[in-house]
Amino acid sequence: MALAVASMRWPPRGALLLPAQIAPLRRRQQHSGGRAREPRFATTVQALQERARPDEQVSNRQLFARLQPDPRTMERLDMLQLGSEKQGRFVRRRWFRYDEPDVKLPHIHFFAGAKSAASFPAATLPEVGFVGRSNVGKSTLVNQLCGALAARVSDRPGLTQQLNFYTAGDDFHLVDMPGYGFAYAKEEVTQAWLPLIEAYIRQRPTLRRVMLLLDARHGIKAGDRDFMDLLDRTGTKYQIVLTKCDLVHRIDLAKQHLLIARQTERSRGCVPRVLMVSGRQRTGLNDLRKEILHVCSLGQKYLATHKKKELAAQAAYHEQLRTFNDTARSSKGARSQEARSSEGSRGREARPRHGKASARDKAPVRDKAPARDKAPASTTRTARSSDGSREPRTRHGKASARDKAPASTARMARGRGPNGHG
Numbered sequence: 508m509a510l511a512v513a514s515m516r517w518p519p520r521g522a523l524l525l526p527a528q529i530a531p532l533r534r535r536q537q538h539s540g541g542r543a544r545e546p547r548f549a550t551t552v553q554a555l556q557e558r559a560r561p562d563e564q565v566s567n568r569q570l571f572a573r574l575q576p577d578p579r580t581m582e583r584l585d586m587l588q589l590g591s592e593k594q595g596r597f598v599r600r601r602w603f604r605y606d607e608p609d610v611k612l613p614h615i616h617f618f619a620g621a622k623s624a625a626s627f628p629a630a631t632l633p634e635v636g637f638v639g640r641s642n643v644g645k646s647t648l649v650n651q652l653c654g655a656l657a658a659r660v661s662d663r664p665g666l667t668q669q670l671n672f673y674t675a676g677d678d679f680h681l682v683d684m685p686g687y688g689f690a691y692a693k694e695e696v697t698q699a700w701l702p703l704i705e706a707y708i709r710q711r712p713t714l715r716r717v718m719l720l721l722d723a724r725h726g727i728k729a730g731d732r733d734f735m736d737l738l739d740r741t742g743t744k745y746q747i748v749l750t751k752c753d754l755v756h757r758i759d760l761a762k763q764h765l766l767i768a769r770q771t772e773r774s775r776g777c778v779p780r781v782l783m784v785s786g787r788q789r790t791g792l793n794d795l796r797k798e799i800l801h802v803c804s805l806g807q808k809y810l811a812t813h814k815k816k817e818l819a820a821q822a823a824y825h826e827q828l829r830t831f832n833d834t835a836r837s838s839k840g841a842r843s844q845e846a847r848s849s850e851g852s853r854g855r856e857a858r859p860r861h862g863k864a865s866a867r868d869k870a871p872v873r874d875k876a877p878a879r880d881k882a883p884a885s886t887t888r889t890a891r892s893s894d895g896s897r898e899p900r901t902r903h904g905k906a907s908a909r910d911k912a913p914a915s916t917a918r919m920a921r922g923r924g925p926n927g928h929g
């Protein structure tokens with residue numbers, strides 16, 4: 508039934524329409540030139556470029572800014588507290604606690620290093636490889652996934668100069684590879700890395716997946732594009748992992764995620780799901796751990812009770828959100844009702860018996876201080892009144908009733924209207 512309604516056409520074929528119904532249909536048809544309607548939001552830079560007027564000079568940065576992030580990605584980033592937040596006067600976010608159950612992987616140990624194809628160790632266990640530009644965070648991620656300090660890390664690009672094989676509890680291998688792109692290493696050394704990686708990818712029968720790491724700040728660069736072409740040519744399955752997500756603003760991260768998903772959707776070997784992690788903050792790692800376990804067919808062993816715990820944690824998170832929203836909504840409703848009722852009662856009090864209340868009467872009393880009260884100190888003296896409080900006085904004697912309260916208020920106090928009528 509729902510399907511039938513969803514697929515129904517408007518206006519129904521052969522239906523008789525009123526002129527008022529026809530006019531908007533005509534306008535829509537003229538506007539679209541008879542073509543099918545375009546989606547409301549452009550989701551790729553290319554789509555935006557096509558849409559931009561030919562005379563409009565729009566930079567890639569502007570095009571990126573116009574992307575509409577996916578709300579589901581934003582929600583996921585909120586849950587995982589991934590992405591940076593501006594700590595300014597204007598942005599103050601409230602994070603809700605999501606106790607994501609950790610996926611525990613066994614500790615890793617280094618067991619082989621290979622500088623040439625001849626020195627690859629025997630292919631015995633399923634393997635997952637980590638590739639990417641130099642300094643993108645491959646070694647850091649290998650360490651963080653298994654809670655170890657097995658791989659060496661540096662902020663100088665080019666530290667890892669061979670294929671490093673790590674074994675995880677005799678269940679699977681993780682392979683940390685040298686990075687491509689700029690590196691602080693001799694040119695002949697860096698030039699040997701790409702053929703070495705290519706040989707590994709082509710020859711390794713136990714390679715289950717390549718994790719292609721991209722810096723979330725930069726997205727896909729020319730070197731990454733070349734490497735993706737190589738993976739496609741060799742028929743290797745690979746998955747994009749955005750790293751250093753703690754350094755990118757949350758909204759930009761969601762946009763980058765969307766953009767990369769669109770840019771890779773035509774690639775044959777690329778798995779559609781783009782992962783986001785921060786090795787430094789250790790966030791988003793569980794998604795990657797789960798992927799590794801699934802591709803190595805170890806889900807049963809490591810994730811048997813995980814799904815249940817995860818669902819419970821998600822339910823608790825959504826419950827918090829719901830409670831917060833309900834409280835916010837009810838307190839907002841109470842505030843607005845209070846404001847309405849106080850406005851109504853003030854209006855009733857201030858309204859004189861004859862005619863409308865003047866603008867002065869409507870303004871709060873504090874704003875209605877007569878000009879004399881605002882005069883410089885030299886023209887007024889303060890004196891202690893009989894009840895001990897200080898009151899401003901004019902130079903010649905006591906403050907008049909007019910100084911104490913506006914005329915209309917004073918008259919109202921005497922039970923008279925502004926015109927003096929009783």
Ligand SMILES: Nc1nc2c(ncn2[C@@H]2O[C@H](COP(=O)(O)OP(=O)(O)OP(=O)(O)O)[C@@H](O)[C@H]2O)c(=O)[nH]1
Binds near residue numbers: 785
């Ligand atoms: N802010 C931040 N820094 C990170 C993150 N991951 C890694 N880094 C830093 O990035 C630098 C490079 O990390 P590595 O793990 O050595 O990078 P790599 O890709 O192995 O580099 P090569 O071995 O040279 O190819 C180090 O200073 C890390 O501390 C992250 O998620 N966030």
Ligand SMILES: [Mg+2]
Binds near residue numbers: 645647659666683
């Ligand atoms: Mg490294």
